[in-house]
Amino acid sequence: METIRRLKGYLEPESITIIGVSTRTGTGTFNIFEVMLNSNYIGRIYPVNPKGTDILGHKTYKSVAEVPEITDLAIISIPREAVLGAVKDCVTKGIKSVVIITQGFADADAAGQTMQQELLHAIRGTGTSIIGPNTLGVVNLRNDYYTSFVNFIKQANDTAVVCQSGIFIAASLDLTAGLGLCIDVGNACDIGFNDALEYFAQDAQTRVVNMHMEGIHGGCRFMEIAALASRRKPLLCYKTGRSEAGARAAGSHSGSLAGEDHVFGAVFRQCGVIRVQDVEDMHYLNKTFLTYPGMSGRRIGVVTISGGAGIATIDACSDQGLEVADLTNETLKILNDVSPDWMNVNNPADIWPAGMSRGYLPIVELSLETVLSDPNVDACICINGGYQDPEDNVLDASDIIKEVARRHMDKPLAVWVAGPSREKYRPLLESSGNVVVYPSPDRAARSLAMLCQYHTEIKNRSVTSPETFTDINTPDVAVIIKQHLDAGPVTVNEPVLEMLSLYGIPAITSRKAANPGEALAAASATGYPVAMKIVSPQISHKSDVGGVCLNIGDAGKLAVAYEDMLQTVKTNAPGASIEGVLIQPYRPGGVEVILGVKQDPEFGPVLVFGLGGIYAELFRDVSFRIAPLSRREALDMIRETKVYKLLSGFRGAAVGDIDAVADCLLRLSQLACDHPEIKELDINPLLVSPQGVLAVDARAVLAS
Template sequence: MESTISALKGYLEPQSVTIIGVSTRTGAGTFNVFEVMLNSGYKGRIFPVNPKGGEILGKKVYRSVAEVPEVSDLAIISIPRTAVLGAVKDCTAKGIKSVAIITQGFADADETGRAMQQELMEAVKGTGTRLVGPNTLGVANLHNNFYSSFLDFNKSTTDSAIVCQSGIFLAASLDLTAGMGLGIDIGNASDIGFNDVLEYFALDEKTRVVNMHMEGIHGGRRFMAIASEASRRKPLLCFKTGRSEAGARAAGSHSGSLAGEDHVFGAAFRQCGVIRVRDVEDMHYLNKTFLAYPNMSGRRIGVVTISGGAGIATMDACADHGLEVADFTGDTLKILNDMSPDWMDVNNPADIWPAGMSRGYLNIAKLSLDTVLSDPNVDACICITPAYQDPENNPLDISEVIREVAGKHPGKPLAVWIFGPSREKFRLRLESEGNVVVYPSPDRAARSLAMLCRYHTEIKNRPAPGYETLGEINTAPVSELITGHLADGPVTVNEPVLDMLGAYGIPAVVSRRAANLEEALALAGDIGYPVALKIISRQISHKSDVGGVSLNIRDEAALQTAYRQMLQRVKSNAPGAAVEGVLVQSFRPEGVEVILGIKRDPEFGPVVIFGLGGIYAELFRDVAFRIAPFTREEALAMLRETKAYKLLAGYRGAAGGNMDAVADCLLRLGQLALEHPEIKELDINPLMVTPGGALAVDARAVLEKLK
């Protein structure tokens, strides 16, 4: 860890830089890293290297790394890929500990490139030299006017940072009006990876907001550990791309990263307190929001507007994002109505245009904004004001008023939506003191405030992870059962899964295997009617789809008829399936049917799934996910995230189901997955839930030997 921190310090705070591959061409369109760095205001020592030697822009060009008169803190390599390995070896021989490789064509390209990238790793092994890249735009520290890119950026700096897997997002974030302070594009992450940079920014006391662009991740559980701890101290914002199947494939070829299943990343972000952003613009405004507003203690919004229609639109946007319309106190309403014409009944949103026209817009704006923000029922305010003329000598310019009132109420955000052709000039005035953010729409303002509120009321102060002890479990029988079914490849098992669940305290129906009708009759007599019959065949995944299920069989005669008819249906609907027998199960007709499951993710490990079950599981795909282990509160939150929650709560007077029992099953399923990594997949469908508890009715699992 210490060597990584030291290396990253070398990347972000270099006192000297060696640039390998300096072009002698300068000026517009040459994309000369040395020229950009020289003109950026960077105060450190720069040593350009080119085998031809000579001079560039008044600086000596060295013919080799060995010729450079000192050991630089950082080397930047921008040469053809076939020459990169030799340059890296030159850096290790010189003793340079931090190397950034801009060159593309390694793991992001073809098999040859992947082999070449592996050679780079072999070259630095044991030398103490660390690599960023290849295929990186490099690093940036705008506090020190330093960046390793061939692009020139906006010089605006903030106390925020970004780690990304594509240079375009580093360039975009640095060039937005808010700017960034620190940035690293990890590229192919051959050595220093996403988690290393995230941990560095999390520990950096100057960085107040950490932004992320992520295509995929190596080391998902380490990411969660770092993010979970860091999010309690500073906001973490993540733009995750590769959500679609096509995007995931492109991510794999772009940076060699594993995009994985998007819902798994969503679960990871929720559990470790990462705020997922929609796009670069969303990240930009949320970054500004968290930098400008130190707190927001609730969801109640007051709106002060020059247009009743705009105020209504803003309230709609607030409702869309889970914010609430504040109920102004009587004192607030009296002040607002006393300043307004008699024919008005001012409430929330407060339309101040008529009062402003008769009594002076600046005075009325100051009084109304201060009054609304002083209201104990208000947690934040959105102000809507026009920008139809330049602010100079404009009687409608309330920029100074807004900044003054915002400074008076630092714990209550004062957000601004302005519209009109002079919007940008007004924005510069309004944001000049860093305590106000101007948004391009009511929706953007409402979303930003909603995420600000979520961070300060939910994420920041959430308890540290604590996992419930479920008691002693004898895992030996489950291990034996799993070992007995393992083969060279993935193996699907059905009837033994209920026994596995029972060993972990998940109640299951009594289930017995019968090879023929006579055995089925005998087992049904032992179990007791009513019973259910289910076909056993390794070729049939969904029994009900082929008629392989018969329910609520009440006596022997009904069982004989059901058995024969079920076999006939299966023979007709799945003629190629080899039938091995039937399962005879106790039948429980009542309850809410839900699905519980396990899926093993290659980076995050076991993922537990919950959703609406039975025949609707695949139709609606209304499911929630968590990465094991998780808390009981997280388990209950999974229920609330799906439509099954209303059924469990007793929709339209129905009996509903025991949600604590479901949460207990989810926790036990997570423990089963953690303790038996051979379980690649597992489904309980359905888990029948009644007011009295929960019962697994059917289950299947896919087992696979550990590699």
């Protein structure tokens, strides 16, 4: 509740001090005071300018101390060298909420980073908070109020935006089809992304929360807030910095690390956040969620004036995981009875021939009403023509479409107007607030798929708890880790299988050999056939350098294989330190999968599962989750990959023990959470058979 109270002072201030008001006014001067006056803000505004010159007929004050009241908010827009003094003046005055517009702090050079730390030091323990620096501040279009130095179109709706760049305020009409509340956290030196998200999550009037995210600090808190908030309202996130170049730019722009993109993908899936693809996707998803109250299933009916457009729409639906509705016999009879004898109407329902013979407008109404009344249909996409201006078009069905949509609010009716006059039809169709006009069938299908996902999966998903095990040996693993840690990160191989065994993950027996004699003794104790693998902390992919030899049947073959392997590895990896070989029982058969974990600086252990063996990095058939895991999340990881089909008995193959794989993921999750010194760990491969699983090879990176 403290976060809510603090942010209320920013979003609902009754009085504002503006520090750094320019005496220049008019177009192109970016005068915050002038912009605020023009926005019809009804609160009290006190401009501060050292010259004390009246501006736009309003008295100005030479200092914050001269302002006749302690205002709810202060806005600072002055050169960065003067910002610290202004903040201290606000603290002395007793102002609790400060927006710093000025750039050039952690978003810039080393000096700027130091200045930003000085700002934090100045407010520590005072009760004063900061949004920014490097921000456009806040917006509340419900109250005609914003702290920006630029005017923008004020089209209010029930969306909220938390962003890390001011363009996502200024472009809100494009991005979110309007705006209700917005906080641009900028460099987030004090009030951050999570604070804004928490506020919008509890705000009763906000129906959709939008996020522009470059990076995040406080990843675990973000997951907690988002997981709860996504059950109340849709959370849409436009995550930038996906590419390596974009990640570097994000770091320089907002002063936060962008993080690896697949980690954010895992976070969003676990928390119920819908990741938007681009700016247009965000725009139409907002309109979709604001317009349609729900969607109960994935079955789509298509009513079209063109057979070709109908086929394109079916393809778009299929691409998004939507289903072509199997229309009932009663529905098909009604549609075919009004169509020419030579027509066989199905789904998509091409109504143009019937419309030309029986009257277009009556057929549109009959067809849409019939399809939306079908119990096998969860939503409908209507393809209508926009070849003429609405005022000249005797075939304008806008009123009919809106009325049918009104009668079926439980089933979304989406419209694609095909033709050059689409934008002229858009306001006619969307004026009732129950229809969205999309620019393409692909956009319509994508939007309906996300609407369905939210209402059938995210909104009502059950809360699951992480699964933990008691048959583990934490102290012995801690001892192994301590034995191998040194001043810096260290890569270990053979101890990892022992660590896995101590956490209940079945691991193959291994014997290390430092010379040919020890290798022969190890193989004799193991029993032929055996597998032999090189041991070197510098070699992660043993097979790439010739460091794996399988199915060695006797001592003679082992002696030859040993010498050949060492010579090959020395040639292929000349800088590697070779400590010997591992001798293991040879275990052919089974599906090879990879299990892994990597410590993320913001979110903690990140689990990975996918196709294993030598093709793991080639095909990259993998899924990710943040630890700790529930059993449902572990099973979801497996089902998301193509290897799930292999484990399920692809083309008559034996069915693998999927529950045992899930157990391994859960145990690996617990291992990583219990021992943060494990920075990376790979099990590759884990052999999966009908009888269970077996970890055959593993490596880890340890660090204090």
